[in-house]
Amino acid sequence: MSQMKHTSTFQLIFRHELTILTRDRTLPIVAILLAAMVLGGLFVGITQAKQRSAMIAEVIEHSAKRQAANEKTLQSVLDGKQALVPFGNPANPAALAGGLAGRHTTLPNLPLAALAIGQSDMVPNYYRISYLSKVQFMYDTEIENPWNLLSGHFDLSFVITFVLPLLVIGLSFNMLSAEREQGTLRMLFAQPMALTTLIAAKASARYLVFLAVILPLPPLVLLSLFPETRSMDSLLFMALWALVVAGYTLFWFALAALVNAFGRASSSNALILISGWTFLVLILPIVMNLVVGAISPAPSRTELASRTRVVTADALREYEDMYSTDYRYASDPETLAVKDGRIEVPPRMRAFFLAKQRVDAQVEPLLNQFDHQLLEQQKLVDLIGFLSPAILVNEALNLVAGNDSRRFVAFKNQTEAFHNGWRAFFAPKIATDRATTRAEMTALPVWQRQETATTTTAWRIASRAALLLLVSFIIAIFAMRRLRHGQIV
Amino acid sequence: MIRTIALKDLREIIRDGRMLWAAALIILLSIVALASGSIRQSQINHERAAGQALDYQAWLQQGERHPHDAAEQGMHVFKPEPPLAVLDPGIEPFVGSTVWLQAHRQSELKFRPAQDATGLQRFGQLSPAWIVQVLVPLLIIVIGFGAISGERERGTLRQLLSIGVPARQLLLGKALALAACACALVIPVWLVFSVVATISLPSAERLDVVYRMLWLIAGYGLYLGFFVFLTIAVSAMVRSSRAAVVLLLGFWVAATLIAPRTASEIANVIDPTPSRLDFNNHLSHDISEAAGEAWKSSFGVKEQWDPSLPLSKWGAALKVDDHAGYGVLDQTFGKLWDTFERQQRFQQWIGLVAPVITLRGFSMGLAGTDFAQHRDFSTAAELQRRKIQEIVSDDLVAHADTLGNAHFSYKAGSKLWATVPEFKYQLPTIGFAARRYWPDLLLLAAMFAAAATLASIAVSRSLKRMA
Numbered sequence: 010m011s012q013m014k015h016t017s018t019f020q021l022i023f024r025h026e027l028t029i030l031t032r033d034r035t036l037p038i039v040a041i042l043l044a045a046m047v048l049g050g051l052f053v054g055i056t057q058a059k060q061r062s063a064m065i066a067e068v069i070e071h072s073a074k075r076q077a078a079n080e081k082t083l084q085s086v087l088d089g090k091q092a093l094v095p096f097g098n099p100a101n102p103a104a105l106a107g108g109l110a111g112r113h114t115t116l117p118n119l120p121l122a123a124l125a126i127g128q129s130d131m132v133p134n135y136y137r138i139s140y141l142s143k144v145q146f147m148y149d150t151e152i153e154n155p156w157n158l159l160s161g162h163f164d165l166s167f168v169i170t171f172v173l174p175l176l177v178i179g180l181s182f183n184m185l186s187a188e189r190e191q192g193t194l195r196m197l198f199a200q201p202m203a204l205t206t207l208i209a210a211k212a213s214a215r216y217l218v219f220l221a222v223i224l225p226l227p228p229l230v231l232l233s234l235f236p237e238t239r240s241m242d243s244l245l246f247m248a249l250w251a252l253v254v255a256g257y258t259l260f261w262f263a264l265a266a267l268v269n270a271f272g273r274a275s276s277s278n279a280l281i282l283i284s285g286w287t288f289l290v291l292i293l294p295i296v297m298n299l300v301v302g303a304i305s306p307a308p309s310r311t312e313l314a315s316r317t318r319v320v321t322a323d324a325l326r327e328y329e330d331m332y333s334t335d336y337r338y339a340s341d342p343e344t345l346a347v348k349d350g351r352i353e354v355p356p357r358m359r360a361f362f363l364a365k366q367r368v369d370a371q372v373e374p375l376l377n378q379f380d381h382q383l384l385e386q387q388k389l390v391d392l393i394g395f396l397s398p399a400i401l402v403n404e405a406l407n408l409v410a411g412n413d414s415r416r417f418v419a420f421k422n423q424t425e426a427f428h429n430g431w432r433a434f435f436a437p438k439i440a441t442d443r444a445t446t447r448a449e450m451t452a453l454p455v456w457q458r459q460e461t462a463t464t465t466t467a468w469r470i471a472s473r474a475a476l477l478l479l480v481s482f483i484i485a486i487f488a489m490r491r492l493r494h495g496q497i498v
Numbered sequence: 499m500i501r502t503i504a505l506k507d508l509r510e511i512i513r514d515g516r517m518l519w520a521a522a523l524i525i526l527l528s529i530v531a532l533a534s535g536s537i538r539q540s541q542i543n544h545e546r547a548a549g550q551a552l553d554y555q556a557w558l559q560q561g562e563r564h565p566h567d568a569a570e571q572g573m574h575v576f577k578p579e580p581p582l583a584v585l586d587p588g589i590e591p592f593v594g595s596t597v598w599l600q601a602h603r604q605s606e607l608k609f610r611p612a613q614d615a616t617g618l619q620r621f622g623q624l625s626p627a628w629i630v631q632v633l634v635p636l637l638i639i640v641i642g643f644g645a646i647s648g649e650r651e652r653g654t655l656r657q658l659l660s661i662g663v664p665a666r667q668l669l670l671g672k673a674l675a676l677a678a679c680a681c682a683l684v685i686p687v688w689l690v691f692s693v694v695a696t697i698s699l700p701s702a703e704r705l706d707v708v709y710r711m712l713w714l715i716a717g718y719g720l721y722l723g724f725f726v727f728l729t730i731a732v733s734a735m736v737r738s739s740r741a742a743v744v745l746l747l748g749f750w751v752a753a754t755l756i757a758p759r760t761a762s763e764i765a766n767v768i769d770p771t772p773s774r775l776d777f778n779n780h781l782s783h784d785i786s787e788a789a790g791e792a793w794k795s796s797f798g799v800k801e802q803w804d805p806s807l808p809l810s811k812w813g814a815a816l817k818v819d820d821h822a823g824y825g826v827l828d829q830t831f832g833k834l835w836d837t838f839e840r841q842q843r844f845q846q847w848i849g850l851v852a853p854v855i856t857l858r859g860f861s862m863g864l865a866g867t868d869f870a871q872h873r874d875f876s877t878a879a880e881l882q883r884r885k886i887q888e889i890v891s892d893d894l895v896a897h898a899d900t901l902g903n904a905h906f907s908y909k910a911g912s913k914l915w916a917t918v919p920e921f922k923y924q925l926p927t928i929g930f931a932a933r934r935y936w937p938d939l940l941l942l943a944a945m946f947a948a949a950a951t952l953a954s955i956a957v958s959r960s961l962k963r964m965a
Contacts, residue, residue: 067775128617128620148594148609149774150774151773152772152773154765154771154869155593156838157766158589160758160759160762162759171755175751179744276743279743283640287636291622292523292633295618296530297618298622299624301615301618309545310595310609310614311576314553315549315552318556318574319556321571322560325563325567332906383615383616386615399621400618403617403621414617
C-alpha cells in the first residue's frame with residue numbers, strides 16, 4: 010500500500026465516521042453535553058474567582074482606610090489635639106503594632122484562576138497581621154459549609170478530570186466491536202485497508218471533535234471577559250492547559266482503542282473501560298491519599314495545641330510583673346502624651362507584645378514542621394501521581410490556575426516572614442518607649458509577595474503534560490500492535 | 499421458585515471470574531479503610547483526651563495570677579471522635595477539632611485535617627461508607643444490567659414464561675440474587691467491625707452504637723435495594739442489554755458523581771454562605787454596637803473601654819462587655835450555622851433524584867459526624883468558655899475592683915481555679931440523630947418503594963410482551 014493511498018483511506022474513513030456520527034446524532038449530543046458542562050464548570054470557577062478577587066480588594070481597601078485613619082489620629086495626637094485613648098493611640102508603638110495595625114497579607118488570583126478551584130475554597134488568600142501570635146491568626150480559614158467542601162465544586166477541573174473520560178468512553182467503547190456486531194467488519198476487510206488505519210481514523214475523528222469543543226471554549230471566554238488573561242504568561246499557561254487536556258483526552262481514547270483491539274463484545278468493552286475509569290479516577294487517588302498520609306503523616310495538632318498552651322503559660326509567668334503593673338493612665342491620662350519623641354508604653358501592653366513574641370519563637374519550629382510535612386506530602390504526590398492520569402491532570406490544572414497546595418504554602422511562608430518583620434520593626438520602639446513619628450507612620454513595613462517563577466510552574470505543568478502524552482502514545486502503540494497481530498474477526 | 503432463580507443467577511455470577519475480582523477489590527478496600535480508620539481514631543481520641551486533661555491540670559496548677567491573665571492562658575478542649583466515625587468520617591476532615599477557650603471572643607474550632615493534606619484529599623476519603631455509597635451500586639449495575647434483557651436475548655425468558663413462572667417470582671428471584679451479592683460484599687466486613695467496635699466500648703455506650711448500626715443498616719439496605727430494583731427495572735424495560743448498561747451507568751454517573759456537586763453549587767447560589775471578611779466585619783460591628791450601648795447604660799460612658807472609666811470598675815466592665823457580646827455571638831454564629839444546615843436540608847431533597855445525597859447526610863448523621871453534632875460540640879465548648887469568663891469576672895468585681903488603680907496587681911489562687919469545672923463533653927445519643935434524620939429514612943424508603951414498583955411493572959410488562 011503506498012503512502013498516498015494510506016492517507017486517502019484514512020481521510021475517507023475519518024470523513025465517513027464524522028458523517029455517520031453526526032447523522033445518528035451521537036456526536037452532536039456528546040458535543041453539546043460536553044460544551045454545556047465545560048461552560049457550567051467555567052461559570053462556577055469564574056464566580057469563585059470573582060468572589061476571591063472582591064475579597065482581596067475589600068481587604069486592601071480596609072488596610073488603606075486604616076492607614077489613613079492612623080495617620081490622621083497620629084497627627085492630632087502629636088499636635089496635642091486628640092483626647093488620649095490607650096488602645097487607640099497610634100503614637101504608642103504597642104497599639105500600632107497590635108489592634109490598630111489593619112495590615113493584611115494578600116494572595117491575589119492568578120489570571121487563570123477560574124480554570125480550577127483547587128484548594129482555594131479552603132485555604133485563606135489573606136491574613137490579618139498584627140503582633141498576635143501565629144497560632145492565633147494562621148489557622149483562620151475561609152468560611153465554607155463543610156458539607157460543600159466534602160462534595161467539592163462542579164468546576165472545570167472536575168469536568169475534565171472526572172466527566173470527560175466518561176464521555177470519551179461513551180463515544181468509543183464500541184469503535185470496532187459495533188462493526189463486528191453489525192456484521193460490517195467483514196465487509197470492511199474486503200477493502201484494501203489495515204485495521205490500524207480504521208481504528209486510527211475512527212479515534213482521530215472523535216478525538217478532534219472533543220478537542221474542538223473543549224480546547225477553544227474556556228480560553229475564548231476568559232480572553233474576552235478578562236483583559237488580564239491577555240498577557241504573555243497567561244497565554245503560555247493557556248497553551249500548557251490545552252496541552253494537558255489534549256494529553257488526558259488522548260489517554261482515554263488510546264485506552265479505548267486498546268480495549269477494542271482485544272476484540273471483545275461491546276458490552277464487555279464498556280464494562281472494562283468503566284472499571285478502568287473507576288480504578289484510575291475514583292479509587293486510586295483516594296487510596297493514594299491514604300498512602301501519602303501514612304508514609305508522610307502530618308505532626309499532631311493536639312500536641313501543637315498543648316505546646317502552645319505551655320509556652321503561653323511560661324510567657325505569662327515570665328512577664329508576670331509587667332502584667333500586674335497598675336494602669337496609671339486611668340487616673341493620669343497625661344502619661345500617654347508624647348514628650349520629646351517618647352511615650353510611656355503601658356507595661357501591660359508591652360508584656361502582651363513580648364509574650365506573643367516569645368510564644369512564636371518557641372512554637373515556630375513546630376509550625377514549620379507542619380509546612381515542611383505538607384511539602385513532603387506534595388513531593389510524594391508528584392512522585393506517585395504518574396500512577397493515575399487523574400492525579401496528574403488534577404495537579405496540572407491546579408497549577409495552571411494557581412490554586413495548588415504549593416502556592417498556598419509559599420504564601421503562608423511569606424506571610425510568616427512578613428509577620429516576623431512587622432514585629433521586628435516595632436520591638437525596639439516598644440522596648441525603649443519611642444513614640445511613632447510622622448515619617449515612620451508612612452514608612453511601615455509593606456507587604457510584598459514573591460510569585461513562584463513562571464518558568465518553574467510552566468515546567469511543572471509541561472512535565473505532566475509530557476508524561477500524559479507519553480503514556481498515551483505507549484498505549485496507542487500497544488493497541489496498534491495488538492490490532493496488527495491479533496485475531497479480531 | 500424464587501430460590502431456584504436466585505441460586506441459578508448467583509451461580510452464573512460466581513462463574514464469571516471478573517465479578518470475583520471486583521468483589522475482592524471492594525472487600526480489600528473496606529478492610530484497609532476500616533483498619534487505617536480504627537488505628538487513626540484510637541490514636542486521635544487518646545491524644546485528645548490526654549491533651550485536654552493536661553490543659554485542665556495546668557489550669558488548676560497555674561499558681562497565683564490575675565484572673566484575667568488566667569483567662570488569657572485559658573485551656574484547650576478537643577472534640578472527641580464518635581466511634582462510628584471510622585465507618586463514615588462525614589465532614590470531619592473539613593472541620594476543626596480544637597478550641598482554645600480564651601478571654602474575649604468565641605473562637606471557632608481550628609485545625610481541619612484537610613489543611614494538613616494535599617489536594618488529593620479533595621478526591622475523597624477512603625471510608626467504608628464511601629465504598630458502599632459509590633462502588634457497591636456500580637457493582638450491582640454491572641452484575642445486574644442483563645438480569646432480564648440477557649434472558650430475553652438468549653431466549654431463556656420465553657422458556658421461563660412457558661413453564662409458568664409468575665412475574666413477581668421472577669422479579670424477587672432476580673432481586674434476591676443481586677441483593678445477596680451486595681450483602682456478601684458489605685455485611686461480613688461491617689459485622690466484624692461492629693462487633694469489635696461494640697466490644698471495645700464502655701458498656702454504657704454499647705447500646706447506643708448498636709441502635710446506630712441498626713439505623714444505618716436500614717438506610718444502606720434501602721439504598722442498595724433501590725439500586726437492585728432500579729437495575730432490574732431498566733433491564734426489563736429497554737430493548738437490549740447494551741442500552742440497559744448505558745442507561746444505568748449514565749444514571750450512576752449523574753446521581754453519585756455529578757449530583758452532589760451540582761446540589762451544593764445550587765444550594766450555595768440560593769442560600770449563599772457569607773465570606774469570612776463579611777462575617778467578621780458584621781460580628782465586630784454588632785458586638786461593638788451592643789457593647790457601646792451596654793457601656794452607656796451601665797456606666798454612662800461614650801464608648802467601650804472609655805478612658806474615663808476608673809480601673810475600679812474594670813471587672814464589672816468586663817462582665818458587662820462579655821454579656822453584651824454573648825447575644826450577638828449567639829445570633830451571628832447561629833445565623834451562619836443555620837445557613838449551613840439549611841443548605842444541607844435543601845440538598846437532602848435533591849435525594850429524590852439522586853438518593854446518594856440523602857443517604858450521605860443520613861449516614862453521617864447516624865455516625866455522629868454531621869454538622870449538627872459538630873455544632874453541638876461548638877456550643878458546649880462556648881458555654882464552658884462563658885462559664886470561665888463568668889467566674890473570672892465575678893472574682894474581679896469582688897477582689898480586684900476594690901484595689902482601684904492597682905486593679906492588675908490582684909492575684910487569685912488555686913481556690914478560684916478549682917471553681918471552674920472540668921469540661922466533660924457527652925457525645926449526643928442516638929435520639930439526637932434519629933430526631934433529625936427520620937425524614938431521610940422515609941425518603942430512602944419511598945425511593946426504594948418507587949424502584950420496587952417500577953421493577954414489578956416493568957417485569958410483568960416484559961413478560962406480557964413475550965406472551
